[in-house]
Amino acid sequence: MNHTDPFRELVESYALGALDPEERASLEEHLAGGCADCAQALEESRWLVSQLAYLAPEAEPSGMLRGRLIETVRFEAARDEVPRPRPKAVPLWMWGAVAAAVLFALYNARESRELSRIIGENQKSIAQKNEELKELQQELAALVRQERILADPESVRIAMRAERKDLPALEARWHRTLGIVVTGRKLPLPQNSRTLQLWLIPKAHGAKPMPSLTLRPDSEGRFALLVENPPDSPGATRALAITEEPEGGSPQPTSAPIWVGAIAAK
Numbered sequence: 001m002n003h004t005d006p007f008r009e010l011v012e013s014y015a016l017g018a019l020d021p022e023e024r025a026s027l028e029e030h031l032a033g034g035c036a037d038c039a040q041a042l043e044e045s046r047w048l049v050s051q052l053a054y055l056a057p058e059a060e061p062s063g064m065l066r067g068r069l070i071e072t073v074r075f076e077a078a079r080d081e082v083p084r085p086r087p088k089a090v091p092l093w094m095w096g097a098v099a100a101a102v103l104f105a106l107y108n109a110r111e112s113r114e115l116s117r118i119i120g121e122n123q124k125s126i127a128q129k130n131e132e133l134k135e136l137q138q139e140l141a142a143l144v145r146q147e148r149i150l151a152d153p154e155s156v157r158i159a160m161r162a163e164r165k166d167l168p169a170l171e172a173r174w175h176r177t178l179g180i181v182v183t184g185r186k187l188p189l190p191q192n193s194r195t196l197q198l199w200l201i202p203k204a205h206g207a208k209p210m211p212s213l214t215l216r217p218d219s220e221g222r223f224a225l226l227v228e229n230p231p232d233s234p235g236a237t238r239a240l241a242i243t244e245e246p247e248g249g250s251p252q253p254t255s256a257p258i259w260v261g262a263i264a265a266k
């Protein structure tokens with residue numbers, strides 16, 4: 001840095017528009033004379049001033065900008081150590097204040113981005129937990145309903161006999177308002193993706209079986225099927241039947257019933 005050039009120290013103030021008209025005119029004359037040192041310093045100062053002007057909290061923190069700013073502040077401080085009259089120069093405290101404001105903004109921008117990221121992740125995790133909680137609540141509600149149907153002596157008890165000797169019998173309970181529960185144990189898993197489907201066989205002569213829900217036993221052969229809204233009432237139904245159907249169930253049975261349970265007239 002050329003400290004013998006008296007114009008050099010005016011450049012930052014010039015870039016900030018802080019020179020008086022006489023100083024400005026003399027510096028401009030000096031620059032017009034082609035001083036490369038001052039021209040480069042002016043270019044850097046203008047760049048720095050433009051960066052300060054455009055700095056927003058969203059701005060990417062730039063190590064280069066921060067470095068230049070600190071360098072400038074240090075440079076100003078170093079010049080202050082040499083006592084010489086600089087009546088119109090930008091005071092050090094102002095550079096310090098600007099630097100502090102810039103660094104604070106950069107820090108805040110980084111902090112708020114980090115905070116946004118953390119909040120975003122937490123919201124995602126909370127939404128996921130809420131979804132899991134909702135599923136658990138639904139499962140719990142279904143279990144409670146199932147237990148009430150099984151425990152209520154008013155529920156119609158339906159023994160479902162297996163058509164094949166190698167299969168266990170099932171049991172169904174039909175509650176007037178809460179629905180049907182069919183339970184079983186030690187069932188073989190249906191082949192491939194086939195599924196078991198419950199049917200309501202109406203009392204009305206010639207009426208077709210009414211399709212209900214499908215189920216697959218768990219890996220230990222247990223199942224409990226809850227039908228909250230059966231398509232008909234126990235009084236209008238002759239029997240419950242279960243067939244094996246393709247995945248997703250069928251609108252009408254495609255195979256002979258494996259289990260059938262007649263509903264006793266009450």
Ligand SMILES: [Zn+2]
Pocket residue numbers: 005007008030035036037038039
């Ligand atoms: Zn110069």
